[in-house]
Amino acid sequence: MEAFTFHESDPGETKTFDFESSLFHHPAHLSLQRAEGWKWYYTLHTKRANIVASLYLNINGEVANSAVRSPFGTVECAAAIPAEILYRFLVFVETRLRKIGVRKIIVKNPPLHYAMKSGALLQTFLFNQGYTVTDATVGTIRYTHDDFSSGLNRLEQRKLKKSGNEKLHCDFLSHDNLEDVYFFIHKCRQEKEYPLSMTLADLQQTITRFPDRYALLGVYLNEEMVAASLSVRVTSSILYNFYADHAAVYDHLSPTVLLVKGLYEYCQQNAIDLLDLGTSAVNGQPNFGLLNFKMRLGGRPSPKLTFEKHLTP
Template sequence: MEEYNFYEGIPSAAYSADFEVALFNKYQHLYLQSEEGWYTFYAANEKYKSIACCMHVHVSERDAWSPLRSPFGGIECSDEVPPVILFRFLEFIEEKLKEKGVTNLVIKNPPQFYNPRRAALTETLLFNLGYSVIDAELGTIVEIKEEFGKHADLWERRKLRQAREAGFFFRAVPNEMLNDVYFFILACRKQKGYSLSMNLADLRETASRFPDQHILSAVYQEEKMIAASIAIRVHQDVLYNFYSDHDKQYDVYSPIVLLMEGLHNYCMTNRIPLLDLGTSAVNGKPNFGLLDFKLRLGGVPTSKLTFKKDW
């Protein structure tokens, strides 16, 4: 077996990651979540001077999280890393955290569908090490293999046709209109008795640091915005529909279907194979109406698990 060593700290420039780093695990994004309290652990393949595994952990007194404030964090690793190395790396992280006086660790993993092989391996090893699941969310992902109409069921295709006949159209929105899109979606959520998890100031700061990864789009009736989306390219292979909604007075047309077709087409044009429609939950419980809608759009269910271990 090739030689692997485990380290704490920011890797030197001599090492390169043997995997794509997700947006939420980039240092710039970590420091937006918190300017201090971060610890980085990585496993290095010494033969190739590559980083085989990495995890960023935020520590506050006795508590540790990965991530602190983002949709997911957890371990990122090469698909080629031997399972025994990943297992020992998890043990290494735990021992290092114990040395710092930490007594528990929470790990929020990405949706399993992003990388089923990696998820199966990592999550099984977490169970083997005594972690338990404290939150299980149902997500929905559309594989971009063919045109939208071949994914969606008959009812949603009918809504798509009705929206077009009513003169609605999809278009990309420049990042300079982030305020408009955010407040539109917030107003739509308030119509339905909900809110948004992220305030505008934090979203603006994140979008300014990663402008190319934040994709704004909307559906219009003439020049009136009636549905909108804030999507994030979290991986080269994944576009994540972070926030989206439509004006309640247009329920009969379901303009969100036209919006999703637009995002689907964006993925096809930019060769993004996965469109993540997000989780479907209210107050920690499945929102079955929303989940059914996403499945009718051609989505495939996926689990998004959060693990915790106390010691």
């Protein structure tokens, strides 16, 4: 077997990766989540001096957390990493955390379809090493290789046709429209009694730091916004529909179908292979209406699991 070494460092050290790291693992994004307390653990291919596995953890007292204020934080690795090395990397991380008095580790994974092979290995090895699942939600993803309409069931195809007849149209917006989009979605969520996880100020700060990673899309009836989305380009090949909603008064027009079509075509135009339609849960339980809707749009269910392990002294 090729030689690999395991390391602990502070985020920001310049290294070459054998994989594309996601936005939520960028050192600058980590610092926006929490200004201090981050540790970086990685596996190095000794001959090529490239990183083949990486995990960022925020240490706060006795708790090590991979995602402080982000949708996920996980072990990222090269597709060709030997399974044994990935397993040993997890052992290394736990050993280092024990030495500094950590008593609980939290690893919040993305939807499994983000990285099917390595994700399946990671989930299995976490179970093998005594981790338990403390949160399980259903994500929904759709690959963008085919025509959007081909993935819709007949009901959603009729809705899409109706939106055209009603002369709905969607437009991508500049970041100058962030406040309008945010408060539109916030109002829609308030009517459903669903909270937003980020404040406008937090979003403004993040988008200012990573302007090329965020896209705003609105659906309009004449000049009135009836649906909107804030999307994040997590990697070059994944677009995450982070926030999206529509005005309930326009339920009969089903503007969200056209909204998702706009995101889907944006993915195709920008060589993005996977559109993440987000999770479907309320208070830790499935939101079946939303989940069924996303699956009628051609979405595939993808488990999104959060793991924890309590370390005994």
